[in-house]
Amino acid sequence: MATRHLYVVRHGAADTFGELTDIGQRQTELLAERLAHLPVDAVWHSPLPRAVRSARIIGEHLRGVPVREAAELIDHVPHVPAQAPPAWAGFFDGYDPAEAAEGERLADALTGRFARPAESETHEVLVTHAYQVAWLVRHALDAPRSRWLTMSCGNAAMTAIEYYDGAAPALLLYNDMSHLPPDLRWTGFGPGVRP
Template sequence: MTQSTLILLVRHGETPTTGTVLPGRAPGLHLSERGRAQAEAVADRLSGLPVEAIYSSPLERARETAEPTAARTGTAVAEEAGLLECDFGDWTGAALAGLTGLPEWQTVQHNPSVFRFPNGEGFSGMQARIVGTLETLRAAHPGGVVVCFSHADPIKAAVAHALGTHLDLFQRIMISPASVSAISYADGKAPAVLTVNSTSEPLSGLRPA
């Protein structure tokens, strides 16, 4: 009998620079007070789900978002490099207001499949990384519920892949801070996207499709 694995993709909560800076993989960025409250709210919303495993991007803001859920479920957080933010290379730490005026920004928004950040990662490589990581986690937890704390662009890329949407359209997917997106995976079947960018309602009723 085929077993489905439910993977919940949670974007980290807000930080002091959310929406203004492209932090990338730079260390030392922590949740803001609002972000910490959002992390607690995520734990509330996941309450009641039979969580088997919790994985997090190694970056502080993701791990801090995972901590309340780990405490509520009694499940340790395992670091997973495959859930890391995209490597923005030379753009790491740049103000978004300055980047939006660059000619390359139009490619980022409208043709991301061909874009690679200077001395960094390309969106296609990022998508392959996150999709491969989720496949590994699915195989490791057949029939289980797995919570993954990650970042906006990798989650958008994973959702786009599960929907069968071309990467050039993935910027149309909104992934808000501390939002939850849920995908059900099973051998021999296309993924089933159960919810995207959920920010308020309880999620205890989610089950693998």
């Protein structure tokens, strides 16, 4: 049975202009060293600069592996719940019905392209954003569409999902940062206790 192996990663830490910081570059280099031990066939990335740069760094460690853009990986809000939880009400202020519909269209395009079995055994890296990682995990677990809201994803963290014909997807890893030293983990989040 052919298996599609997805290694879904968030880009390295970025500045307010969306460019990788020195920390983000180091995080991505360490992630690339980890990915270099896998039989990767392709690296796909979001069109946003932080993801493009992260994918290029990964590609430098995966000699001969094509690195290509996939518009479906762009950063967006994948689902605006009809009744947002009170803690999230401010987050969704200003989303009109057209923007919400576009977010759902993009989310469905993401899962339609990548969250399915392949015709042959493949190993693909997706360099994307926190919301898209959460959306793919939510989809793999067949969780309600609003479930993505509470899934955090660290910079340069790895999530691994396998897709098979005739079986539910397998979530192997989620938000794994074991390739990063403690001082490079959990960047991109506010202050707080982290495991």
